[in-house]
Amino acid sequence: MPSANLFRLACFVVIFLFTVTSSNTLQAQGERVITTTVDDGGAANGHTGIYAIPPQPQDISPLLYGEKLPIATLADAAGKPFDLNKAVAEKPSILVMYRGGWCPYCSIQLSGLQQALPALEEMGYQLIAVSTDEPSGLAQSAAKEKLGYTLLSDADLALSKQLGIAFKAPKAYWNMLPKTTGGKNPDLLLPVPSVFIFDKKGIIQFEYINPDFKQRLDPDLLLAVAGSIKKRMAVSTGR
Numbered sequence: 001m002p003s004a005n006l007f008r009l010a011c012f013v014v015i016f017l018f019t020v021t022s023s024n025t026l027q028a029q030g031e032r033v034i035t036t037t038v039d040d041g042g043a044a045n046g047h048t049g050i051y052a053i054p055p056q057p058q059d060i061s062p063l064l065y066g067e068k069l070p071i072a073t074l075a076d077a078a079g080k081p082f083d084l085n086k087a088v089a090e091k092p093s094i095l096v097m098y099r100g101g102w103c104p105y106c107s108i109q110l111s112g113l114q115q116a117l118p119a120l121e122e123m124g125y126q127l128i129a130v131s132t133d134e135p136s137g138l139a140q141s142a143a144k145e146k147l148g149y150t151l152l153s154d155a156d157l158a159l160s161k162q163l164g165i166a167f168k169a170p171k172a173y174w175n176m177l178p179k180t181t182g183g184k185n186p187d188l189l190l191p192v193p194s195v196f197i198f199d200k201k202g203i204i205q206f207e208y209i210n211p212d213f214k215q216r217l218d219p220d221l222l223l224a225v226a227g228s229i230k231k232r233m234a235v236s237t238g239r
Contacts, residue, residue, distance in 0.1 A: 054167040057192045057211035062164040069095075069202035070162035074130065074152040077138035082152055084159075087126065088202050092233065094120060094226065096129040097154075097165060097194040099213065100180055101141035106131070106193070109216045110145045116219040117149055123230050125197075130154045132190065134182035155184035160191040165209060167192065195222065197229055205229050 054060050063070075072084040087093065096113065098106040113127060120127055127149040133141065138151040160166040169177060169190040177185050195217045197206040206225055208217040 051161045051166070053187060053189065057167050057190075057213070060165050060167055060192055060209075060211070062192075062194070062207070062209055063162075063204060065204050065207060067204050069196075069198055069204070070159065072159045072162070074154055074159065075135050076153070077135055077142055077151050079135040082150070084128070084152070085202060087128065087150075088198050089200055090126075092125050092200060092205075092230070093198045094125050094127050094222070095196040095198060096127070097160060097163065097191045097196075098129060098131045099190055099193060100131045100133045101137050101144070102133075102176070102180060103213070105214055105216060107141070107145060109193070110141065110147060112216075112219040113149065113222075114145060114147050116223055119223055120226060123226055125226055125230075126150070128152060130159060132157060132160075132177070132181050132185060134180065134184070137180055154191070155181040157185060157187075157189045157191065160189065163191075163194070163196075165192045165194050166190070197226060199233055205233070 069085060069088055073081050074084060076082045084095075088095075096109070098109060100106060101110075110129065113129065117127055128151075129147075129149065130152045131138070131141075132155055133153055134155050135153050138153055141147065142151055154160055157166045166189045169188050173190065174188050177188050177190075192209055192211055193213055193216060194207065194209040196204055199205055206229055210216070
């Protein structure tokens with residue numbers, strides 16, 4: 001399948017998954033809305049102030065194509081602060097939001113991304129993956145999967161909230177999350193696994209967000225989409 005068709009297919013999947021969601025979904029279903037604050041560091045973009053926590057992953061309201069990456073500084077696997085916005089400003093970026101190294105589907109995804117890494121870097125992209133794990137958990141994942149790209153900790157899910165992909169975790173995770181997040185996730189949230197592609201201005205050029213955590217963007221499809229976007233950005237900049 002030509003890369004242009006793959007790109008359109010991926011975009012269709014995203015549109016289809018979230019056509020049925022809206023800010024009125026929770027009220028329409030009679031669900032109890034839980035709120036929490038979002039520390040956005042003064043960002044004008046993303047979900048700021050009070051964040052209504054969706055009780056189900058299909059009820060999220062994510063940032064969309066054309067919107068901007070929120071201001072975020074996260075801890076890396078060594079526990080050092082990593083300025084995400086500064087990094088994105090340096091080169092086009094693929095941002096992968098995953099649940100944690102404890103998730104087998106996430107581990108498979110991380111391994112697949114590692115295989116795609118050389119081709120992505122050759123296209124000029126950097127790959128950054130963010131999870132709810134505390135830094136020590138990131139280091140374990142990096143060593144286990146032999147990862148050569150950046151892992152960041154969103155243990156308090158501040159970035160996930162601003163991206164609009166955080167939801168209330170099912171009860172089966174409530175005992176585990178305080179441990180894997182280092183106690184930084186009192187609301188017991190999880191992110192819907194997502195993939196965003198940003199240009200150097202921090203603008204979303206593509207996103208794949210699937211409420212079914214067992215379904216992840218195939219590395220080959222990611223490569224096709226990244227290549228298509230690379231060509232489109234080159235045309236827009238006259239390069």
